Amino acid sequence: WITAAYTQAVTSSTTNNSSNSGNTSSNTSTNNNTSTAKEQAISKNLQTTTSINVRSDASTTASVVSSLSSNATVKAVAQKQGTTVSGTATWYKLSSGGWVTAAYVKEVSSSSNTGNSSSNTNVSTSVNGAAIVAEARKYIGTPYQWGGKGPDVFDCSGFTRYVFLQVTGKNIGDWTVPQESAGTIIPVSQAQAGDLLFWGEKGNTYHVAIATSNSSYIHAPSTGYTVTEAKSGFGTASFALRVK
Known part of the structure; x- marks a missing residue:
């Protein structure tokens, strides 16, 4: 039991609003902490500017599946953000499989595929x-x-x-x-x-x-x-x- 001398009555909505506000704040914080790289479908013709490795994922720590020599022409079918290389985090998925960093390729016109x-x-x-x-x-x-x-x-x-x-x-x-x-x-x-x-x-x-x-x-x-x-x-x- 408590004495009524030091308490006052409040409506139930006050309590609910306070509780709900706390829940909203918690949910917003959780959502802001999740960040997943999304793969975006594209269609680009690319040419390597130097010899590069083709990797199993968009990361410099992913396994090397093949390699491309300088000036090789390839087709990119998707892109996503990955490990930053020379200032860019963009990686391209090749039509033949594997990923290459955007740092060492350039886009070329489709006429290159004569x-x-x-x-x-x-x-x-x-x-x-x-x-x-x-x-x-x-x-x-x-x-x-x-x-x-x-x-x-x-x-x-x-x-x-x-x-x-x-x-x-x-x-x-x-x-x-x-x-x-x-x-x-x-x-x-x-x-x-x-x-x-x-x-x-x-x-x-x-x-x-x-x-x-x-x-x-x-x-x-x-x-x-x-x-x-x-x-x-x-x-x-x-x-x-x-x-x-």
């Missing part, structure tokens, strides 16, 4: 296209390993080289740039099963795959992945090649 716009209507069909695709599909699930030439592990160019060697007996080249000379360059829009797809500027390509149709391809993507068949990213290839 393989998509050039025309070549008098090109014969791919050498044993169906056989190439059938052979390539045998290795779906095979682990990626940088420098892997098969058949137990592959990198992207090691995979394409091995498949063509098995079917045609021809060595089309040990890595992407020599493989650019294994046939006739055609627009990506004309690619058929058995053709090669390249990403990057001619003479400086960084990824290669085998078309399994006019909208899908099979490739050895990057570290941590296995040989897989995909459709996403087909249209972002820089140019195609019909092997002679």
Whole structure:
């Protein structure tokens, strides 16, 4: 019990408002303490200004999945904020997978990807296209390993080289740039099963795959992945090649 001499009656709304005000303040403080980097979809053609690493996430501590040489042309499909490098925290997600810092790339016009716009209507069909695709599909699930030439592990160019060697007996080249000379360059829009797809500027390509149709391809993507068949990213290839 307490004496009424030192208390006064108040309405219940006063107590509730005070309590609610405290709750609101608490909630606002909590919300202000949460900050999550959001991935934003984009479509940009980029060119590296120096040799850089491609990482598994937007951080300089994320694992390196591949690398790009200077002046390589790539396609960015998303961006988000990550580790600050040379004053910028922006990172770009590449169509071929992985992230690069915006510090060492510049945006270029789509005309840089000349393989998509050039025309070549008098090109014969791919050498044993169906056989190439059938052979390539045998290795779906095979682990990626940088420098892997098969058949137990592959990198992207090691995979394409091995498949063509098995079917045609021809060595089309040990890595992407020599493989650019294994046939006739055609627009990506004309690619058929058995053709090669390249990403990057001619003479400086960084990824290669085998078309399994006019909208899908099979490739050895990057570290941590296995040989897989995909459709996403087909249209972002820089140019195609019909092997002679």
